[in-house]
């Protein structure tokens with residue numbers, strides 16, 4: 063159960079996760095629960111060399127190159143204060159050492175790296 067984060071359809075990015083209330087920087091947004099997998103998947107999150115298939119809503123937190131949240135151990139925490147209804151994102155390259163499904167990022171950030179999961183030049 064997570065009262066702070068909810069998954070719902072995004073206008074342009076499939077399903078996304080949003081905060082249900084205003085939160086402060088550093089606040090807990092979600093936790094890594096779920097099944098440990100033998101290999102990574104498109105939705106798994108890597109921690110300490112293992113891959114976890116998370117449930118909703120954490121499963122639907124999208125990537126952004128300038129994210130507003132970060133996984134610290136098994137906890138997803140806000141990097142800055144967020145307003146109710148704001149989409150929550152983290153940088154997938156901070157958790158994954160490789161990618162099951164490399165993708166083209168459309169986060170719109172000034173420093174968007176575009177090719178996520180591709181080796182950098």
Ligand SMILES: [Zn+2]
Pocket residue numbers: 126127128167168169170171173174175176
């Ligand atoms: Zn990006």
